[in-house]
Amino acid sequence: MTANTRKISFEGLRELLGGYFFILPAVLIFSVFYIYPFVQTFILSLREWNGISLNSQFIGFDNFQEILQDGVWWLSMWHAAYITLIALTFQNALAFALALSCDRDIRLRKFYRVVFYLPPVLSEVVVGLIWQWILYAGMQNGEHVGLLNYFLTKIHMNHLVHAWLSDPKTALTCIAIVHSWKGFGWGFIILLAGLQTIDRQLYEAARVDGAGSFSIFKNVTIPMMIPVFVMVMILTILGSMQVFVLVLSMVGQGLVYHTEVPVTRILASMTGTSRFGYACALGIVFGLILMVFSFTLNKISRKFKQE
């Protein structure tokens, strides 16, 4: 009798430990490389620390107060918002137009899908360096070396020739356009997948009721797609606001304020001025702003659904 119960409890214990054994490696790695840095970000944000010395100083919310008056930081935020705005409008409109074109029985659909998703599988370093070479502004023997400027002189549009990536007026727009070039194929795939889940019978029914193409588009396609739109918008915002490898590979890592984005500011606070606490505080402020954006968009989309 006692032997029996002991056996059961032993089995139960084994069962219990078995589960933990399975998740142990994942939890270990995750705790060390995700949770610990996550918590440390908040602790460090309240401190002033140069990253080397053994003691750091507790300074309360001074870092956060300083952020409020940090002009370069908010400028970098505006730059990221500008890139995001172009991605939200230009990139997503293009993606949706392409998705609509590929949603019907059209020849070469597979080919288009493969080609459009090619830029998104390339790395930001690769994309940035290729475009940097195309936009290159150097001259040799009185001829433009970069393809774009060379092309512009050949079609007699010399007034458009530009130092695209060093001119503060054009650098950010170039980055935004290259970012959109890299990203539209991703939006295309998601939007196309969304379009293809719409029941074809809805279209048929609308057509039988005498609705024209535009009216079907407005009253069937758009309402059905709103959840997908919101998801694409949220992911575009999160991705574009955090862009920075593209900036490094296109314009380099020098102190060029006209192409600063939030993540390059965090990096500069860390590796440049060795203010680790301030860098963490910047990260927290940035993360909170991103969260507020995606939560608000989510809320708005829920409201749409209820109506």
Added chain:
Amino acid sequence: MFHNKYRAAKTLTSILTHIFLMAVAATCLFPLLWMVRSALMTNETIFTDKSFIPQSLHFKNFYLAWTAGGFATYFLNSVLYTVCVVFGIVLIASLAAYAFSRLKFPGKNFFFYIFLAAMMIPLPGSFVPLYVLMTKLHLANTRIGYILCMINVGLSLSIYMLKTFFDKMPSALEDAARMDGCSRIGIWLHVALPLARPAIAVIIIFNTLNVWNEYVLAMLLLNDQSLMPLQRGLMVFQGSHSVDYPLLMAGLSITVAPVVLVYLFMQKHIIKGLCAGAVAG
């Protein structure tokens, strides 16, 4: 009459649609072709010859980039990191996902939600304490340090994707194996993993691309050129040889070629993974 008009309009829209789609497709392909084309020029002809197909093709650049440019080291490092990280992720994530889906133990949901939350909450500055931690543990500037960090990066999404797959998978075979006295580890290895092959394929390809294309952690953690993967190597190369564009383009081509090959053969899985990832995020 009406029918013909309708048909003509349809053909016209179809032609216009194709022109639009072809134009966009051309902008996708052209920069890559221009990269390969620039890799085949010499340091002189690249500044003078602007034709799309140059008069003489200079294949030596690939050899020079591979040897003198250091891309052999970068390439082998990238392969090593990718293989180790992807193997680690598949092993660790499938163990955890199997437990989250099939086994019973207290705190199961708590742990799973922590992994989920990690995917939802963006914390852009967390690489600062991560760098500090790696330095303290003497893992900065080591291969194992970079590999562990990258395993962590891919873990949450892979666990999520595998768990949803296991949840949908019927457990009849596993139950039969248990009746036959197979241990849980045995069931996981011999029954569950082979059945989950489609999901594992998605995870392998998704993470392969992710590791191959990673730059941020490689920049923060690796300082020795002998340890750098391709993406980091490219940026270092560009910084020091900023004039030598043909070699840089050859290095870029070396970096891109495996990605394009993997992509062309596996694009079905890649797109599946993308949609799953987007829904989770």
